């Protein structure tokens with residue numbers, strides 16, 4: 001799951017940042033010109049490592065309360081039905097999501113990767129993922145599908161077989177433009193919570209927000225370079241403990257950067273999201289990185305670091 005860092009490294013143009021690309025935003029008062037962002041949350045009902053005292057319903061409640069407070073419309077929750085089959089009481093999280101006015105989408109049943117899953121099995125897993133959505137009456141005419149790991153297959157045959165299946169079945173590819181590797185914070189967050197290390201928990205939240213703001217700026221730069229304008233963006237988050245802890249400052253930080261919240265269906269109507277790469281990609285990545293790689297578009301700002309490596313020892317007690 002180091003797709004983002006890898007993709008960004010490929011795109012980083014060594015040399016001076018473009019004059020005026022970052023500095024004026026901090027120097028002038030007031031927000032930058034507005035940009036639209038749809039929020040999506042993956043791996044419902046359960047994401048991330050368990051730890052003593054974790055309350056999955058509470059995580060959902062905190063996220064939903066923040067969306068309500070910030071008037072974020074139509075936040076698609078992408079569901080892995082296996083989570084409910086493994087622990088039926090988590091169905092209440094999906095019901096709560098719907099009752100808060102937010103829709104659900106298909107993220108496969110068991111979260112397989114196309115790297116090591118034969119296409120027929122993968123397609124069967126997508127279909128199995130529909131069962132819980134149909135049960136909850138959440139399988140409407142607009143059917144967004146989110147690929148696990150954002151990975152669409154590393155051969156043209158695999159990629160096209162799944163793409164064609166999705167089209168036949170009425171699905172829309174739920175593109176991602178902003179991926180700040182939020183999932184990587186949940187393991188360290190769980191460890192710090194277990195240790196009761198409040199200072200480190202606060203530091204993680206600050207780091208999470210900072211990283212997602214930087215990724216918003218990278219996504220804006222790349223999409224402007226690709227199509228000459230700000231596109232309607234789609235932010236990828238997960239239903240994890242770190243996400244719940246960081247959601248309020250994250251939404252505030254984005255709004256300070258001029259973000260206006262829209263729903264996923266509205267965002268995907270932007271023609272940018274219909275752009276597809278021609279060459280299969282060897283890893284999953286947000287669409288601006290994929291398109292930029294194929295078209296030779298470079299980033300002027302430094303790439304994000306390897307967050308998983310950087311947080312690998314956070315809140316791991318040293319034996320001595």
Ligand SMILES: [Zn+2]
Pocket residue numbers: 042043107111148149
């Ligand atoms: Zn996922």
